[in-house]
Amino acid sequence: MPQPYTVKPDSQFLRRVLDQGGADLKQCFQCATCSAVCELSRDGTPFPRKEMIWAQWGLKDRLLADPDVWLCYQCDDCSTHCPRGARPGDVLAAVRQEVIQEYAVPRFLGRWLSQPRYLPLALLVPVVLLGLAMLLRSPIEGALGISGRTSEKIIYAYSNLLPHWLLISFFGLFTVATVVAMVAGVRRFWGAMRAADPDGQALRPLWPSITAALKDIFLHSHFSRCTTEQGRSLAHLLVFYGFAALSLVAFWVVTAAINPLTPRFAYPFNFWSPWRMLANLGGLAVLAGCGLMIRDRVLRAARGGRSSYADWLLLGTVLAVVLTGLASEAAHYARWDPHRHVIYFIHLVCVFTLLMYLPYSKLAHLVYRATAMVYAIRTGRVRPAEDRGDGEPPAQSG
Numbered sequence: 001m002p003q004p005y006t007v008k009p010d011s012q013f014l015r016r017v018l019d020q021g022g023a024d025l026k027q028c029f030q031c032a033t034c035s036a037v038c039e040l041s042r043d044g045t046p047f048p049r050k051e052m053i054w055a056q057w058g059l060k061d062r063l064l065a066d067p068d069v070w071l072c073y074q075c076d077d078c079s080t081h082c083p084r085g086a087r088p089g090d091v092l093a094a095v096r097q098e099v100i101q102e103y104a105v106p107r108f109l110g111r112w113l114s115q116p117r118y119l120p121l122a123l124l125v126p127v128v129l130l131g132l133a134m135l136l137r138s139p140i141e142g143a144l145g146i147s148g149r150t151s152e153k154i155i156y157a158y159s160n161l162l163p164h165w166l167l168i169s170f171f172g173l174f175t176v177a178t179v180v181a182m183v184a185g186v187r188r189f190w191g192a193m194r195a196a197d198p199d200g201q202a203l204r205p206l207w208p209s210i211t212a213a214l215k216d217i218f219l220h221s222h223f224s225r226c227t228t229e230q231g232r233s234l235a236h237l238l239v240f241y242g243f244a245a246l247s248l249v250a251f252w253v254v255t256a257a258i259n260p261l262t263p264r265f266a267y268p269f270n271f272w273s274p275w276r277m278l279a280n281l282g283g284l285a286v287l288a289g290c291g292l293m294i295r296d297r298v299l300r301a302a303r304g305g306r307s308s309y310a311d312w313l314l315l316g317t318v319l320a321v322v323l324t325g326l327a328s329e330a331a332h333y334a335r336w337d338p339h340r341h342v343i344y345f346i347h348l349v350c351v352f353t354l355l356m357y358l359p360y361s362k363l364a365h366l367v368y369r370a371t372a373m374v375y376a377i378r379t380g381r382v383r384p385a386e387d388r389g390d391g392e393p394p395a396q397s398g
Helices: 011-019 033-037 049-057 060-064 067-071 077-081 088-103 107-112 116-135 137-144 164-196 206-219 231-254 274-302 309-333 339-356 362-378
Strands: none
Touching: 011 049, 011 088, 033 049, 033 077, 049 060, 049 067, 049 088, 060 088, 060 164, 067 088, 067 362, 077 088, 088 107, 088 164, 088 362, 107 116, 116 137, 116 164, 116 339, 164 231, 164 339, 164 362, 206 362, 231 274, 274 309, 309 339, 309 362
């Protein structure tokens, strides 16, 4: 016999969902067309119908602990077929943003990144921190005996103003802080999923579940099953692997001093360096992917769809990172002094903004979606790609 459940609507949560893109939620009359047409929905625990019901009731606790919210890729199959125009995909996107804000550590930063009025303050923080690091450069060099001399192999180096030791230390410190905050948020999310599913049993070991989830993410196996807007999968793949290329180059530069494979490392790279070419190709891939995403959002808006402020903030930040990076490279080769240093500083601010606010912006969906997929695979809610046949649905029946 099912346990009694006391309904405790959260009107403020419901209002935020409506404001962040789920404005058509009240059009839903729970016909379950969305669950019937969704390629990723399962017989045992179908979605998004139950999520639409919970959202209409303002059942915040259930939605924030629901892994199925993250198994939706907002492909709009459900929204296209909804007879009432309730757009379940937009509602689940708004709920996902609420999850990020709820589990953020500290939580107020999640609220900052969801409200346009805080954008100037959010951008001012990295500017002040980078400026402070530049002011403290000389005292730290004097105290630690660090030489500011640039290698004779490098001309017009950016390191004359922003030496690598300063940037690596600065970004390294805040990268650690970002990872700690992200892990804290994920732990809270995992604990909420387990508490909301007391009967759930671990049917697979943890590490095989992690590897299966990562494989699905790298191949976009679930995403590619969506039929209405298959172009979104390509856009995400371009951005995903473009940033992977950029991150690999950045990691290579940061670890050059201790990397035995780079005994004669010189940075900046020349134009024909394989690393420079990889970075440029990665940047172009990100630009192409962002262009497709912008086109998708414009077309969705014409069909009545909505994009939230968080969507556009992430797109704008990613574009700013890549465009200022390419502009900084061009200004360096053109020897455009002193403007190249200004462009480089703006680029660093954009990179720092993307990195520091990762646990609080929509970019955190990378980690939360992966966590939800690991939980779903481990508890048998979802079958990984290697366990499925070509024509078999991605999840097993309950």
